[in-house]
Amino acid sequence: MKRHLAVISLVVLLCFTFACQDKAARAELDKATKQSQIEEQNKAVVRQFFEAIDAQNYARMKELLTPDFVLHYSGPQEDVSGEALMQMVRGYYTAFPDGIHKFEDILAVGNKVVNRALWEGTQKTEFQGIPATGIKVSFYQIGISTVVDGKIKECWVVEDNLGMMTQLGMELKLKEAEKK
Numbered sequence: 001m002k003r004h005l006a007v008i009s010l011v012v013l014l015c016f017t018f019a020c021q022d023k024a025a026r027a028e029l030d031k032a033t034k035q036s037q038i039e040e041q042n043k044a045v046v047r048q049f050f051e052a053i054d055a056q057n058y059a060r061m062k063e064l065l066t067p068d069f070v071l072h073y074s075g076p077q078e079d080v081s082g083e084a085l086m087q088m089v090r091g092y093y094t095a096f097p098d099g100i101h102k103f104e105d106i107l108a109v110g111n112k113v114v115n116r117a118l119w120e121g122t123q124k125t126e127f128q129g130i131p132a133t134g135i136k137v138s139f140y141q142i143g144i145s146t147v148v149d150g151k152i153k154e155c156w157v158v159e160d161n162l163g164m165m166t167q168l169g170m171e172l173k174l175k176e177a178e179k180k
């Protein structure tokens with residue numbers, strides 16, 4: 001009888017131990033699943049934003065940005081607000097009306113979304129002093145966006161502006177030495 005009680009006690013103890021481990025594993029799995037869902041939602045927000053840019057849907061762009069949105073853009077210029085970004089987009093898409101982003105990679109970790117896109121467009125009107133060329137250009141952009149509550153709060157973008165200008169026929173030359 002003592003032997004049966006010991007075996008039953010051991011079985012109950014083992015069941016309790018495995019049940020606790022199973023609950024812990026299940027909780028960890030639930031946490032990872034929830035995080036993965038948030039990251040997928042954040043990637044969707046970034047995709048929707050670039051789709052709104054390509055469609056020149058400024059109302060939708062504004063919906064997807066926080067009021068204090070800031071863009072850190074490649075080049076010497078200062079940070080760009082949401083309104084200033086929309087003006088930049090208007091300039092690009094006036095000159096390149098068929099411009100489109102083609103996502104090649106998009107990754108999310110927490111509230112950060114990293115994307116690599118090929119941007120293509122045909123220059124139909126003057127752009128930054130360059131007369132219309134009819135040339136189709138393509139260049140890569142890499143962006144890192146911070147998504148908060150389903151909206152983009154901040155974005156860092158680096159793109160191959162030199163490559164784009166070269167495709168439009170611009171040449172890179174050294175500045176001439178100043179005369180003394």
